[in-house]
Amino acid sequence: MRTHLPHVLQHHMAALRxxxxxxxxxxxxxxxxxxxxxxxxxxxxxxxxxxxxxGTPVASSLIGQNFFLPKRNPRDGKETPRPDPKWFQPxxxxxxxxxxxxxxxxxxxxxxDLVKAVKDRRAAVAAADGVRxxxxxxxxxxxxxxxxxxxxxxxxxxxxxxxxxxxxxLAPSTxxxxxxxxxxxxVLGFLGQERVxxxxxxxxxxxxx
Amino acid sequence: MNDTLAGWLQVLALVVALGLSFRPxxxxxxxxxxxxxxxxxxxxxxxAGGVNGDADQKWSAYLRSLLAFSAVSVLFLYAFLxxxxxxxxxxxxxxxxxxxxxxxxxxxxxxxxxxxxxxxSAMGHLVQMAGLAVQNFVSAAVGISVVAALIRxxxxxxxxxxxxxxxxxxxxxxxxxxxxxxxxxxxxxxxGTVQNFHGIHDITTxxxxxxxxxxxxxxxxxxxxxxxxxxxxxxxxxxxxxFENPNAFTNLIExxxxxxxxxxxxxxxxxMVGDKRQGYAIVAVMALIWGASAAVVTANELHNVxxxxxxxAGGMMEGKETRFGIWASAxxxxxxxxxxCGAVNSSHxxxxxxxxxxxxxxxxxxxxxxxxxxxxxxxxxxxxxxAVFVAGLMVGRTPEYLGKKLRGREMKFASLYILTTPVVALxxxxxAMALPxxxxxxxxSGPHGxxxxxxxxxxxxxxxxxxxxxxSANTVWYNTTLGVVMLVGRFxxxxxxxxxxxSLAQQQPxxxxxxxxxxxxxxxxxxxxxxxxxxxxxxxxxxxxxxxxAEGLR
Numbered sequence: 001m002r003t004h005l006p007h008v009l010q011h012h013m014a015a016l017r018x019x020x021x022x023x024x025x026x027x028x029x030x031x032x033x034x035x036x037x038x039x040x041x042x043x044x045x046x047x048x049x050x051x052x053x054x055g056t057p058v059a060s061s062l063i064g065q066n067f068f069l070p071k072r073n074p075r076d077g078k079e080t081p082r083p084d085p086k087w088f089q090p091x092x093x094x095x096x097x098x099x100x101x102x103x104x105x106x107x108x109x110x111x112x113d114l115v116k117a118v119k120d121r122r123a124a125v126a127a128a129d130g131v132r133x134x135x136x137x138x139x140x141x142x143x144x145x146x147x148x149x150x151x152x153x154x155x156x157x158x159x160x161x162x163x164x165x166x167x168x169x170l171a172p173s174t175x176x177x178x179x180x181x182x183x184x185x186x187v188l189g190f191l192g193q194e195r196v197x198x199x200x201x202x203x204x205x206x207x208x209x
Numbered sequence: 210m211n212d213t214l215a216g217w218l219q220v221l222a223l224v225v226a227l228g229l230s231f232r233p234x235x236x237x238x239x240x241x242x243x244x245x246x247x248x249x250x251x252x253x254x255x256x257a258g259g260v261n262g263d264a265d266q267k268w269s270a271y272l273r274s275l276l277a278f279s280a281v282s283v284l285f286l287y288a289f290l291x292x293x294x295x296x297x298x299x300x301x302x303x304x305x306x307x308x309x310x311x312x313x314x315x316x317x318x319x320x321x322x323x324x325x326x327x328x329x330s331a332m333g334h335l336v337q338m339a340g341l342a343v344q345n346f347v348s349a350a351v352g353i354s355v356v357a358a359l360i361r362x363x364x365x366x367x368x369x370x371x372x373x374x375x376x377x378x379x380x381x382x383x384x385x386x387x388x389x390x391x392x393x394x395x396x397x398x399x400x401g402t403v404q405n406f407h408g409i410h411d412i413t414t415x416x417x418x419x420x421x422x423x424x425x426x427x428x429x430x431x432x433x434x435x436x437x438x439x440x441x442x443x444x445x446x447x448x449x450x451x452f453e454n455p456n457a458f459t460n461l462i463e464x465x466x467x468x469x470x471x472x473x474x475x476x477x478x479x480x481m482v483g484d485k486r487q488g489y490a491i492v493a494v495m496a497l498i499w500g501a502s503a504a505v506v507t508a509n510e511l512h513n514v515x516x517x518x519x520x521x522a523g524g525m526m527e528g529k530e531t532r533f534g535i536w537a538s539a540x541x542x543x544x545x546x547x548x549x550c551g552a553v554n555s556s557h558x559x560x561x562x563x564x565x566x567x568x569x570x571x572x573x574x575x576x577x578x579x580x581x582x583x584x585x586x587x588x589x590x591x592x593x594x595x596a597v598f599v600a601g602l603m604v605g606r607t608p609e610y611l612g613k614k615l616r617g618r619e620m621k622f623a624s625l626y627i628l629t630t631p632v633v634a635l636x637x638x639x640x641a642m643a644l645p646x647x648x649x650x651x652x653x654s655g656p657h658g659x660x661x662x663x664x665x666x667x668x669x670x671x672x673x674x675x676x677x678x679x680x681s682a683n684t685v686w687y688n689t690t691l692g693v694v695m696l697v698g699r700f701x702x703x704x705x706x707x708x709x710x711x712s713l714a715q716q717q718p719x720x721x722x723x724x725x726x727x728x729x730x731x732x733x734x735x736x737x738x739x740x741x742x743x744x745x746x747x748x749x750x751x752x753x754x755x756x757x758x759a760e761g762l763r
């Protein structure tokens with residue numbers, strides 16, 4: 001019994017030394033090597049696919065943004081933000097497109113608050129875009145999984161063309177052509193869904209005017 | 210191309226990729242686990258630890274090494290999390306609280322990766338890569354080492370030795386996980402996943418607002434997170450986050466990675482026991498259950514079944530990303546809950562009652578189709594033992610599997626294995642529902658709220674780690690209870706599997722006779738599938754009836 005405890009301790013020290021050795025390999029060398037290669041050869045992607053205006057980063061084309069009007073009263077924390085009609089609007093977001101709180105609403109499929117939110121959003125979007133409520137697509141009235149979804153369906157993008165064109169005093173056909181250029185097909189023709197990246201689209205829209 | 214055709218092609222591409230990997234990867238892992246030669250790096254690691262790489266261990270010594278390694282890992286990670294504010298690249302984060310540190314340490318060491326924290330605000334870069342991601346490698350290797358010992362139990366005779374834990378652990382990390390993770394980390398970066406040390410980066414947005422982008426060594430962690438069926442996301446939104454999973458291509462890669470080891474291990478098993486047909490039978494059962502489950506979830510999501518919100522919105526897009534859509538989200542959800550991965554690319558909480566209920570059922574199956582890295586195969590082999598035993602009872606002769614008799618001793622270990630997880634899952638969920646304070650953590654009310662709690666405990670007990678994330682589980686009670694559930698759900702079954710391995714290894718194989726049940730034919734595939742569904746169905750039906758079934762029928 002006298003030698004029992006030291007033996008157990010010895011065993012655990014061996015385990016710790018092996019853990020530390022594996023930590024150096026998999027926890028330090030591996031991520032540093034990947035980072036080195038990524039930064040050397042793939043720096044645009046590795047740094048978050050940033051979009052710049054006049055050399056200053058204004059967005060990651062992977063991360064959605066808010067396109068709100070300025071607040072009526074900047075000191076009122078509870079004021080509901082209003083979508084700015086001159087921009088294409090992204091999907092609703094559980095975290096308000098704040099990358100420090102990514103996540104979904106997690107509301108259940110029959111949650112009364114969710115059902116009400118969906119109906120309210122449908123009415124608001126239909127009114128803003130001047131279309132029938134029934135024609136508003138699902139992605140326009142539901143929040144994404146990440147709260148940072150940069151993309152909307154082509155249907156929702158085309159629905160917003162007239163509103164954006166009118167507000168910006170552009171020809172609707174010009175704006176529609178811009179949207180058409182931004183429709184991305186499925187990856188390799190069959191993976192995922194067709195979509196329009198709202199951040200990319202608005203970035204180009206800003207340069208148009 | 211319409212949605213349906215594209216969806217089917219996506220599934221087909223995945224199946225083809227997995228099929229092409231089955232032989233080479235399965236065979237390679239068998240060679241890794243049986244090779245005599247140690248690599249130079251491996252010998253350095255054995256020397257660092259002062260262990261003898263050439264000494265085979267008894268099952269009990271193998272278990273002691275495994276438990277010592279895991280105990281040290283929990284303590285190391287706990288200390289790391291408590292002290293992270295003093296370390297490099299901490300990004301100004303605070304030390305993680307005691308209960309959350311315990312929960313997180315238990316979670317990553319058990320291959321669960323339940324996250325009661327949110328990565329972007331709670332964890333610095335160093336703790337993510339040198340603390341959490343290291344466990345992504347080693348906890349997966351621990352799972353594979355246990356199944357290696359079990360397979361040796363089947364193919365060795367008259368010995369009390371089942372292998373060397375340190376050798377298995379080190380080889381699996383260095384020869385299997387590290388090279389694959391490295392290659393796929395680069396692929397992910399090329400396709401858009403971020404990999405940098407920029408920390409938090411403030412920008413002025415297009416509309417003139419402010420946004421803080423959090424970078425980090427994401428791709429390197431993402432690759433091993435899926436490959437090792439860990440599932441702990443760099444960010445709170447996990448694989449729904451565009452920096453982790455930027456497009457449908459990376460999404461398919463991630464699904465492939467979480468499935469590939471578990472689906473190839475039956476080949477390793479078939480090769481090591483000297484009868485590859487045995488591996489085909491096992492992989493057939495896995496594929497059958499995976500395919501059926503994918504069909505159920507996809508159909509429920511496509512048709513908004515029993516979802517008022519889905520009908521109101523005109524599609525189950527709440528909690529799903531536009532770039533993935535229904536098909537790629539459902540495929541991910543099924544794969545992550547049938548493995549022990551637990552990464553999510555959409556909010557399971559917002560799935561239809563049928564789709565979300567299926568993800569709970571997937572975990573309750575014990576994550577065996579194909580299951581976690583290593584844990585999936587030893588889980589299904591234990592069930593195969595039960596299936597052979599049931600067949601033996603029907604004809605009244607002593608059952609045998611792969612030449613080894615299944616006597617009282619073997620069946621006790623198998624039964625204890627099967628009982629452990631449901632006991633901790635259901636007792637935990639029951640306790641949470643009995644305590645008013647813990648009940649209040651549900652975000653949704655009624656049966657769906659109960660599903661959130663049931664999901665949490667099924668996820669922790671089976672070491673999955675995904676969540677119906679509406680549950681506010683960052684409380685002292687949930688952190689502590691779920692931490693204990695994860696540890697018991699991981700290590701107690703391992704004790705039984707290794708004891709079983711030891712018991713099988715000692716036997717002299719019995720010759721195959723006309724009365725031996727063939728375990729490589731379609732008949733056995735059907736029998737095993739039925740046994741799995743009956744065992745799990747009888748265990749969990751009452752709990753499922755109160756949650757997803759009640760919600761779906763309402």
